[in-house]
Amino acid sequence: xxxxxxxxxxxxxxxxxxxxxxxxxxxxxxxxxxNNVFLHLHPVRVKRHAVRYTYTFxxxxxxxxxxxxxxxxGLYLMFFYVPSVSRAYQDIQVIEASVAFGTLxxxxxxxxxxxxxxxxxxxxxxxxxxxxxKPPREFNWVxxxxxxxxxxxxxxxxxxxxxxxxxxxxxxxxxxxxxxxxLLGQESSFFLLGGIQVGQExxxxxxxxxxxxxxxxxxIFMIVHFxxxxxxxxxxxxx
Amino acid sequence: xxxxxxxxxTADKNAPTQAPDRAPIxxxxxxxxxxxxxxxxxxxxxxxxxYVKQESMVRVDKRPDETLLTWPHLLRAEFLMAMLIxxxxxxxxxxxxxxxxxxxxxxxxxxxxKAPWYFLGLQEILSYFNAxxxxxxxxxxxxxxxAAIPFIDRTPFKAARDRKLMWVFFLCLMLGGLFVTxxxxxxxxxxxxxVWPWEGLFFNL
Numbered sequence: 001x002x003x004x005x006x007x008x009x010x011x012x013x014x015x016x017x018x019x020x021x022x023x024x025x026x027x028x029x030x031x032x033x034x035n036n037v038f039l040h041l042h043p044v045r046v047k048r049h050a051v052r053y054t055y056t057f058x059x060x061x062x063x064x065x066x067x068x069x070x071x072x073x074g075l076y077l078m079f080f081y082v083p084s085v086s087r088a089y090q091d092i093q094v095i096e097a098s099v100a101f102g103t104l105x106x107x108x109x110x111x112x113x114x115x116x117x118x119x120x121x122x123x124x125x126x127x128x129x130x131x132x133x134k135p136p137r138e139f140n141w142v143x144x145x146x147x148x149x150x151x152x153x154x155x156x157x158x159x160x161x162x163x164x165x166x167x168x169x170x171x172x173x174x175x176x177x178x179x180x181x182x183l184l185g186q187e188s189s190f191f192l193l194g195g196i197q198v199g200q201e202x203x204x205x206x207x208x209x210x211x212x213x214x215x216x217x218x219x220i221f222m223i224v225h226f227x228x229x230x231x232x233x234x235x236x237x238x239x
Numbered sequence: 240x241x242x243x244x245x246x247x248x249t250a251d252k253n254a255p256t257q258a259p260d261r262a263p264i265x266x267x268x269x270x271x272x273x274x275x276x277x278x279x280x281x282x283x284x285x286x287x288x289x290y291v292k293q294e295s296m297v298r299v300d301k302r303p304d305e306t307l308l309t310w311p312h313l314l315r316a317e318f319l320m321a322m323l324i325x326x327x328x329x330x331x332x333x334x335x336x337x338x339x340x341x342x343x344x345x346x347x348x349x350x351x352x353k354a355p356w357y358f359l360g361l362q363e364i365l366s367y368f369n370a371x372x373x374x375x376x377x378x379x380x381x382x383x384x385x386a387a388i389p390f391i392d393r394t395p396f397k398a399a400r401d402r403k404l405m406w407v408f409f410l411c412l413m414l415g416g417l418f419v420t421x422x423x424x425x426x427x428x429x430x431x432x433x434v435w436p437w438e439g440l441f442f443n444l
Contacts, residue, residue, distance in 0.1 A: 170354050
């Protein structure tokens with residue numbers, strides 16, 4: 001057994017994947033973070049208070065993790081969903097009735113989406129409490145507000161997709177408020193809905209925004225958000 | 240610790256004027272003799288040899304270490320939290336079914352048509368003011384007001400007593416938003432009339 005393990009660990013394939021032994025010294029632990037494309041989002045060392053659960057309650061991290069979970073579950077749902085008024089509702093029924101893990105994945109997508117709106121708000125409150133918007137972090141606070149807006153838009157556009165009575169009337173009520181913009185007026189109805197009321201064009205529009213445009217824009221702002229944390233000297237200090 | 244002046248600063252008239260932010264570098268032996276018998280503790284005096292500004296990449300002073308290694312400390316916290324949230328999400332999704340009503344029908348208006356819960360505050364405001372206020376003015380003010388916080392509050396102080404105005408402003412946005420959202424969610428029924436939660440819940444997630 002040991003010989004097999006040694007053969008595997010000394011193979012060129014293994015060593016090309018894992019460039020160093022398991023990190024258990026300060027040096028290799030630092031290298032592990034520095035040399036990994038995903039881990040190097042983090043600095044090698046972090047402030048002691050930053051690791052305390054009660055300092056951040058992990059709210060920003062949870063929001064990001066929920067975004068990733070929503071991407072994965074959303075991708076799965078996309079395989080079984082067609083954004084057409086004649087098919088969308090039946091597709092949801094098929095997902096619930098006969099797709100493997102369909103009900104579970106749809107439920108996870110729905111509850112993670114609601115939870116993400118909540119955690120993003122709570123994250124903002126936590127950041128305000130610690131005064132972490134103070135210089136040099138003003139710009140990152142603004143990026144955060146944009147991400148809050150994008151989170152709401154992601155949730156709102158997704159709300160229409162099941163094409164049931166809840167979805168249809170919630171979006172009808174929600175968009176009617178926006179249609180009273182003084183400058184745009186009824187023009188914005190066509191811009192938002194693709195017509196004078198919620199219909200096929202609206203479903204397609206919301207679908208494209210929901211699965212491509214908003215996730216992509218949100219991801220770009222998240223990259224900036226995380227990058228600015230590093231550039232502004234890491235997480236803020238206690239009050 | 241005494242920091243001596245550069246010995247030739249006044250004597251040498253031809254020397255270029257030393258800018259105050261430039262580091263005076265004094266090599267040993269050029270200054271006057273140092274008083275105090277050698278080796279007697281408490282009588283030694285020191286000369287400034289070099290002044291290194293902190294903007295350099297290399298940290299010169301070694302303070303007590305207030306940092307932890309990301310691996311394992313931060314990554315462990317992140318991993319545990321990711322597992323906890325995943326577990327919570329799976330358990331919730333196994334127990335609570337996402338709503339799905341009858342297929343959308345523009346001809347059948349439900350008893351109460353509500354926006355998604357995070358817009359119910361706006362819908363509540365819509366019942367007091369006209370649509371321009373509820374649909375445009377309030378959300379714009381809300382988002383722009385939030386984004387403007389760091390540009391209004393320019394002081395470096397973080398304690399709540401040092402930024403009372405910002406706290407009041409922020410709490411007005413948060414608690415005001417929470418208040419109208421709760422009313423719109425749980426106290427409004429058919430025709431947007433007042434309904435107590437125990438008389439009937441008109442709320443979908």
